[in-house]
Amino acid sequence: MQGRSVLAIVGVGRLGGALLSGLLRAGRTPSDVLAAERDERRAAEIAASFGVKVVDPPAAVAEAEVVVLAVKPQDMGSVLAEIRDHVRPGALVVSVAAGVTSTFVAERMPPGTAVVRVMTNTPLLVDEAMSALCAGPGAGDEHLAAVEEMLRPVGRVVRVSEAQLDAVTALSGSGPAYFFYLIEAMIEGGVLLGLPRALAAELVVQTAAGSARMLRDAPGPGDAGGVGGVGGAGGGEHPSLLREAVTSPGGTTIAALRQLDRGGVRAAVLDAVEAACARSRELGAS
Numbered sequence: 001m002q003g004r005s006v007l008a009i010v011g012v013g014r015l016g017g018a019l020l021s022g023l024l025r026a027g028r029t030p031s032d033v034l035a036a037e038r039d040e041r042r043a044a045e046i047a048a049s050f051g052v053k054v055v056d057p058p059a060a061v062a063e064a065e066v067v068v069l070a071v072k073p074q075d076m077g078s079v080l081a082e083i084r085d086h087v088r089p090g091a092l093v094v095s096v097a098a099g100v101t102s103t104f105v106a107e108r109m110p111p112g113t114a115v116v117r118v119m120t121n122t123p124l125l126v127d128e129a130m131s132a133l134c135a136g137p138g139a140g141d142e143h144l145a146a147v148e149e150m151l152r153p154v155g156r157v158v159r160v161s162e163a164q165l166d167a168v169t170a171l172s173g174s175g176p177a178y179f180f181y182l183i184e185a186m187i188e189g190g191v192l193l194g195l196p197r198a199l200a201a202e203l204v205v206q207t208a209a210g211s212a213r214m215l216r217d218a219p220g221p222g223d224a225g226g227v228g229g230v231g232g233a234g235g236g237e238h239p240s241l242l243r244e245a246v247t248s249p250g251g252t253t254i255a256a257l258r259q260l261d262r263g264g265v266r267a268a269v270l271d272a273v274e275a276a277c278a279r280s281r282e283l284g285a286s
């Protein structure tokens with residue numbers, strides 16, 4: 001969006017707070033942001049840490065050209081009812097809620113309101129989010145472009161169809177939690193082997209960071225062009241090839257991987273993302 005544009009964020013919890021911090025880092029002026037947060041302690045923290053005004057949802061949306069809805073899916077119906085009569089004509093409403101369809105939002109907004117649905121993730125906090133977005137009722141290319149412009153400074157952005165968003169939620173929306181879970185388990189493994197916890201954590205976290213960079217950015221072994229990846233951004237190497245390069249014949253890695261296969265880890269991951277996708281659909285249906 002060009003020029004001064006007021007942004008309202010309704011629900012400044014974990015996700016809304018991460019988004020707010022990223023947008024301010026990207027240069028948005030605090031006086032151009034209005035936050036609405038019903039948790040009083042949290043509201044005071046937001047005002048103190050970010051210097052933005054915290055008001056109630058109707059007051060926030062009444063002044064905003066762009067409204068981001070970051071409340072829990074279960075709260076979306078009541079929040080939409082609360083703001084309906086206060087949203088400015090021509091406002092763009094962006095929902096980041098899991099499962100909630102753009103039609104659900106649009107039906108509860110004044111006719112003609114443009115709705116864009118987004119699924120992003122908490123790496124917003126380090127400007128490394130993965131955001132996916134689609135146009136809902138009333139939204140055109142200019143609205144998608146405006147939301148892309150808002151999110152690009154805080155990570156990557158792709159356009160998807162709304163039919164894909166529950167799967168996207170299961171992969172990249174919830175995905176950081178899967179990695180954190182695996183990292184926790186590996187640190188416990190180090191402790192089991194007798195390493196001090198802090199050392200185990202340092203070894204595992206740096207290994208995760210290095211591996212993620214190889215997947216996304218680095219040319220793989222024997223692939224100076226870096227074109228063999230699956231990251232969709234021109235860099236990186238295919239995960240199977242990277243794993244093979246670590247797996248020496250008769251070595252340590254293959255001994256570990258056999259145990260992961262015995263434990264059914266691959267099937268558990270498939271079941272996990274399927275369960276997350278199903279839950280996203282359920283949240284949308286309720």
Ligand SMILES: NC(=O)C1=CN([C@@H]2O[C@H](COP(=O)(O)OP(=O)(O)OC[C@H]3O[C@@H](n4cnc5c(N)ncnc54)[C@H](OP(=O)(O)O)[C@@H]3O)[C@@H](O)[C@H]2O)C=CC1
Nearest residue numbers: 011013014015036037038070071072073075096097098120
């Ligand atoms: N956390 C994540 O990693 C991701 C979350 N999302 C989506 O983002 C949304 C928010 O999730 P998350 O940040 O984790 O949840 P949180 O519960 O941390 O944040 C939501 C905040 O909104 C507040 N709130 C609820 N109703 C109102 C209202 N009427 N007016 C003002 N504030 C209100 C809540 O207050 P109270 O605590 O009192 O309920 C809470 O502080 C969800 O829809 C989720 O699906 C999307 C991608 C990733």
Ligand SMILES: O=C(O)[C@@H]1CCC=N1
Nearest residue numbers: 097098169173174175
């Ligand atoms: O767990 C959840 O429902 C939210 C949506 C994606 C990540 N966190």
